[in-house]
Amino acid sequence: MTSTVHRTCPLCEAVCGLTLTLDDGGHVTSVRGDKEDPFSRGFICPKGASLGRLDEDPDRLSKPLIREGELWREVTWDEAFAAVRRGLGEVTERHGRQSVGVYLGNPNVHNMAGQLYGTPLLKSLGTRQIFSASTADQMPKHVASGLMFGHPLAVPVPDLDRTDYLLMLGANPLESNGSLCTAPDFPGRLKALRARGGKLVVVDPRRTRTAGMADEHVFVRPGTDAYLLFGIVHTIFAEELASVRHEVNGLAEVREAAKHFPPDVVSRRTGVPAEVIVRLARELAAARTAAVYARIGTCTAEFGTLAQWLVDVLNVITGNLDRPGGVMFAKPATEFGVARRPYTVGRWKSRVRQLPEANGELPVATLADEIETPGEGQVRFLLTIAGNPVLSAPNGDRLDAAFGRLDFMVSVDPYLNETTRHAHVILPPPRVLTAGHYDFALLNFAVRNYARYSPPSLPLDGQPSEAQILARLTMIASGLDGDLDEFVIGQMLRKAVDLPGSGVHGRDVTELRAELDGQSGAELRLDLMLKLGPYGEWAGKGDLSLRKLLDNPHGLDLGPLQPRLEEVLRTASGVIELAPPQLIEDVERLRGKLEEEPPEIVLIGRRHLRSNNSWMHNLGPLVGGTNTCTLQIHPADVARLGLGGEAVVRSAKGELRVPLEPTDTIMPGVVSLPHGWGHAGSAQTVAAEHAGVSVNTLTDESAIDVPSGNAVFNGVPVTILPTGVITAH
């Protein structure tokens, strides 16, 4: 007997619907794209197709581990939690709560446990030493959106299905399947854009597969997108092409700032011909509708926040913000009105380097400083949840050493890997298929309004769910007893009944609680959020609830994006802040480097379709072939530097020996190495055989994007040497 289940794929931001066949023993026998999903319409990629293998990977941990010296011992859950309680208790008694650090990795964004239980856990720990993959990723976008629109999640996405013109910088959705732009079958949507006569322009130091399918590819020197974007803004003002449709503050300041960046001047810095910059400006302004979209290549860069800001400056001054075909704000089903309060960054600073807080966290680029530097608030206890910072953070080697010096470390992770090997206790979540799935975060950035819930496909079989693991950690940290979910539900309900205009204003909390459905705390909380949300049965504008999503297992289309700037804006002024003082100040830093001579060779990253950051190299069918860790380099550079099949890459921080992949798809003077590799000696047996090297041996934790504290991975100065001349370093 086999059974069929429908689930959302949790492996990237595209949220594809999948249809899985399971045999009697709960083994996955096939994975297909769910044709009836109204959003993904049957699309699937090689990673999604491997979900069954991933879930049953023999190297996944099924029991908690405790480390004693070099030895790992499988223990019961009670033993494991008792060890965490002891470890945490000893460190906090002696050194206080600020000696506790937390690192949250990327998969937290892709599972309900991380979304629902992360915040209560952080609160119960009571520490400001909070770090996450966000400061190695998209923090510049949050800071730019927070300052311009008043909320860090007010991120407009390109209206992919309707736009006439898409200018895309530093993104390669044909490999990544998209980011901060939730669009299953991104490649198909781009094809459709071109088929309806639209134009796609891709700006990237490499001619990627996405660039290959575009109408135009523009090579740009790494780390210089802010100059390029300013050049476009400059032209739009200079040629009187601006058409602002919203009330904004700061238009004159932006126009003033842009005067310093005329196309012929930024051309020297960016490598983009001045006439191309001028033409792009004219095309953007003339298009019936247009969208500017920029992703990781422009975020993890020296001027990441300025680039993200200028993207939306362009969307505003070309009249494309918040209109069909332009860039728009999604309306997720679990959204619940938040009070208007001005967004700020830097409410506190990191202890050692005085780097600003953003969104309640500190830059991962300073985590090693906080562990290594003695004094009050030194991190001595570290909790990592779904993260592998040894491979993913800048100068991961330094973190690797720092983790070895911690008094106590706990990791919630299914694998024993480069990071978790330092833990004293590893708490593994059970199989993915035992968890329910709802994309609280990613549907904020969807190109269509949509909701889909996948209930658990398999029973838990005695193990705690990841939600239960995090809830138990919260109880340990808070010293409280009781039901965390009921506590959170009570709090949310009280807030809702007190909020004028909430749809349940003035109603009775006990009565409302009795109306909630769900088989678990997570489901009850989802039901509450759906009912209170904009399509919810309590908000009075719809009938959405957990029940309705369970009755529609392929997901519900909630329609194309609608203009909604008024609902989204949370600035103190009530209008768009086009020239936030912090950013105008950072423009001085940008100006300061305008005439700087670029390094001879710089390093950038890249992603592979069959890879997922650092943690999917353990699946045989996905590794090998084009999915290997090679240094892309232009043949002219190979010849000029006299290189053979391998070379030594050296940066200010480290040195690697890497196989070369000569290709004319990369600019001369630029080399590219993918991240997430470097598994030599790993307990992940397949990954260890395809080890590669970690690019983050070379990246520099002292280089950050100033306004957001984000790590800089693109544009790292390196030298490349033939393998024969290795010297001590």
Ligand SMILES: Nc1nc2c(c(=O)[nH]1)N[C@H]1C(S)=C(S)[C@@H](COP(=O)(O)OP(=O)(O)OC[C@H]3O[C@@H](n4cnc5c(=O)[nH]c(N)nc54)[C@H](O)[C@@H]3O)O[C@H]1N2
């Ligand atoms: N298959 C796969 N999918 C993934 C992931 C994965 O590892 N594998 N990771 C997921 C995650 S965590 C994220 S955040 C997203 C990221 O999604 P994307 O942002 O689409 O990421 P990439 O595919 O790395 O594309 C970034 C592009 O930026 C270019 N680039 C580098 N430096 C610069 C620069 O200075 N300027 C410009 N204009 N371009 C530059 C690179 O050459 C590269 O082509 O992908 C997600 N999806």
Ligand SMILES: Nc1nc2c(c(=O)[nH]1)N[C@H]1C(S)=C(S)[C@@H](COP(=O)(O)OP(=O)(O)OC[C@H]3O[C@@H](n4cnc5c(=O)[nH]c(N)nc54)[C@H](O)[C@@H]3O)O[C@H]1N2
């Ligand atoms: N040089 C360079 N470095 C980069 C980047 C780059 O482009 N260049 N990209 C950056 C980006 S965008 C990101 S998002 C970060 C990612 O940085 P991280 O989030 O630190 O790293 P991942 O490789 O995603 O590691 C995910 C971890 O979560 C575990 N895991 C997987 N699923 C689950 C789950 O359901 N529950 C739990 N508890 N654990 C799970 C995996 O075993 C793995 O240990 O890397 C960043 N680092």
Ligand code: SF4
């Ligand atoms: S594109 Fe992303 S969500 Fe879709 S199947 Fe592939 S990994 Fe899963």
Ligand SMILES: [Mo]
């Ligand atoms: Mo990411």
